[in-house]
Amino acid sequence: MTYCVGMRLNKGLVFMSDTRTNAGVDNVATVRKMFTWHKPGERMITLMTAGNLATTQSVVSILDERTKVPAERNPSLLETPTMFQAARLVGEALRETIQTNVQSGQSAEAMFGATLIMGGQIKGTPPRLFLIYPQGNFIEATDDNPYFQIGETKYGRPILVRGYDPDMSFEQAVKLLVVSFDSTLKANLSVGLPIDFQTYTAGQYEPTHETRIERDDPYFQTIAHDWAVALRSAFLSLPDPEL
Amino acid sequence: MTYCVGMRLNKGLVFMSDTRTNAGVDNVATVRKMFTWHKPGERMITLMTAGNLATTQSVVSILDERTKVPAERNPSLLETPTMFQAARLVGEALRETIQTNVQSGQSAEAMFGATLIMGGQIKGTPPRLFLIYPQGNFIEATDDNPYFQIGETKYGRPILVRGYDPDMSFEQAVKLLVVSFDSTLKANLSVGLPIDFQTYTAGQYEPTHETRIERDDPYFQTIAHDWAVALRSAFLSLPDPEL
Numbered sequence: 001m002t003y004c005v006g007m008r009l010n011k012g013l014v015f016m017s018d019t020r021t022n023a024g025v026d027n028v029a030t031v032r033k034m035f036t037w038h039k040p041g042e043r044m045i046t047l048m049t050a051g052n053l054a055t056t057q058s059v060v061s062i063l064d065e066r067t068k069v070p071a072e073r074n075p076s077l078l079e080t081p082t083m084f085q086a087a088r089l090v091g092e093a094l095r096e097t098i099q100t101n102v103q104s105g106q107s108a109e110a111m112f113g114a115t116l117i118m119g120g121q122i123k124g125t126p127p128r129l130f131l132i133y134p135q136g137n138f139i140e141a142t143d144d145n146p147y148f149q150i151g152e153t154k155y156g157r158p159i160l161v162r163g164y165d166p167d168m169s170f171e172q173a174v175k176l177l178v179v180s181f182d183s184t185l186k187a188n189l190s191v192g193l194p195i196d197f198q199t200y201t202a203g204q205y206e207p208t209h210e211t212r213i214e215r216d217d218p219y220f221q222t223i224a225h226d227w228a229v230a231l232r233s234a235f236l237s238l239p240d241p242e243l
Numbered sequence: 244m245t246y247c248v249g250m251r252l253n254k255g256l257v258f259m260s261d262t263r264t265n266a267g268v269d270n271v272a273t274v275r276k277m278f279t280w281h282k283p284g285e286r287m288i289t290l291m292t293a294g295n296l297a298t299t300q301s302v303v304s305i306l307d308e309r310t311k312v313p314a315e316r317n318p319s320l321l322e323t324p325t326m327f328q329a330a331r332l333v334g335e336a337l338r339e340t341i342q343t344n345v346q347s348g349q350s351a352e353a354m355f356g357a358t359l360i361m362g363g364q365i366k367g368t369p370p371r372l373f374l375i376y377p378q379g380n381f382i383e384a385t386d387d388n389p390y391f392q393i394g395e396t397k398y399g400r401p402i403l404v405r406g407y408d409p410d411m412s413f414e415q416a417v418k419l420l421v422v423s424f425d426s427t428l429k430a431n432l433s434v435g436l437p438i439d440f441q442t443y444t445a446g447q448y449e450p451t452h453e454t455r456i457e458r459d460d461p462y463f464q465t466i467a468h469d470w471a472v473a474l475r476s477a478f479l480s481l482p483d484p485e486l
Contacts, residue, residue: 154397158426162471163478171483179478183401199486209486219484228405230477235406235422238469240414241462243442243452 001190002050002151006117008129008141010166013119013200016177017048020192034196037077043122044205050150051114062093083128087138095136115150127202155187156180170199182224244433245293245394249360251372251384253409256362256443259420260291263435277439278303280320286365287448293393294357305336326371330381338379358393370445398430399423413442425467
């Protein structure tokens with residue numbers, strides 16, 4: 001599996017993704033699941049992927065080629081007039097890739113499936129965040145539903161539900177995501193370090209921070225340790241029931 | 244779905260189960276998922292169920308009838324010489340129930356599936372805890388793997404991983420389980436109040452405490468509120484990253 005979270009804040013957007021891919025527990029590798037296209041001063045679009053690796057790599061390659069080959073018939077991510085059009089473009093690339101595999105004689109549509117998070121900003125509109133389904137359709141983040149998770153979403157959800165605040169700083173948002181990822185990593189082997197993250201400040205049209213958290217990253221280790229201690233003392237501070 | 248946890252402590256055993264059952268989101272009901280058989284001074288066996296309700300109710304009825312009809316050929320839960328034999332008996336009842344449904348022309352074996360947690364004590368052996376699979380086979384809790392979850396297990400797992408201690412009192416164990424259930428309830432509609440719990444002290448051969456936590460239970464509401472506050476302040480106490 002995979003774990004990726006895209007989050008909409010008042011300041012902008014935050015993206016975080018793990019890098020583990022596996023076909024069975026004995027076939028494990030590290031791959032990047034976060035991809036960014038940008039045109040300075042005009043647009044930035046970031047994509048995160050979960051699901052069949054052949055599908056997601058193919059989708060990213062299709063999108064990437066379109067930004068490089070001017071004669072290509074379809075519009076490219078660097079040319080769509082709005083984020084909504086960009087999400088449509090990505091959704092179509094995803095649906096076509098899955099359909100091609102299914103039509104080639106394979107029956108299990110779910111096997112080739114993938115789900116994507118896409119966020120970014122095009123000049124003239126505010127930052128937007130989308131969750132794109134294998135069918136190619138998508139939903140957008142709103143004030144009531146300001147973040148999306150894909151992959152192994154359940155372990156890390158309770159802390160997001162309680163910790164999220166749209167007024168958060170990027171530092172706090174990254175900390176919240178690190179805690180959510182740490183909970184997931186501790187419980188599920190199919191999600192693994194290193195972790196990629198990116199922050200985006202509204203109106204900048206390029207990533208504000210972009211970092212890979214490696215296995216021996218001191219901040220990650222501090223959070224993993226301190227969170228275990230803080231969680232335990234938070235738990236001990238609760239009143240015992242009367243039995 | 245469902246959420247049940249069975250936990251082995253040095254003092255004995257703790258069981259907790261939710262009561263929501265649903266076939267689609269528009270067909271929701273409350274059912275008990277925790278069942279106990281005991282013979283004073285000699286044995287106590289508790290079962291918790293997750294999965295197809297027709298299957299689990301049938302299994303419980305089969306086991307229950309055997310304890311009441313002395314002429315029944317198969318041994319009953321009140322007569323097996325060991326907990327291992329009791330787990331075999333339950334596993335067989337489960338496998339046979341599922342196979343009967345599958346053979347009657349239905350193809351989707353998974354549809355009729357169920358998973359059970361069984362724990363208890365028979366005089367002469369220590370308390371034991373088992374996880375019983377739809378195939379009828381089972382595994383036993385050990386010092387390295389001292390609790391079992393069934394149903395919607397992921398949301399409530401991180402706190403169990405960090406909070407469990409075999410030396411816990413029953414009060415602390417119930418508190419830990421309430422926190423784990425609260426995290427699950429907050430994230431998944433298929434798990435719902437009321438919650439049943441039972442504690443069992445080694446050598447007592449009857450439940451020590453047995454209670455249903457109702458929707459308006461003041462302790463549950465206190466924990467739900469205080470945990471949200473404690474979690475948030477634990478989170479705020481962590482150092483921010485340097486971006």
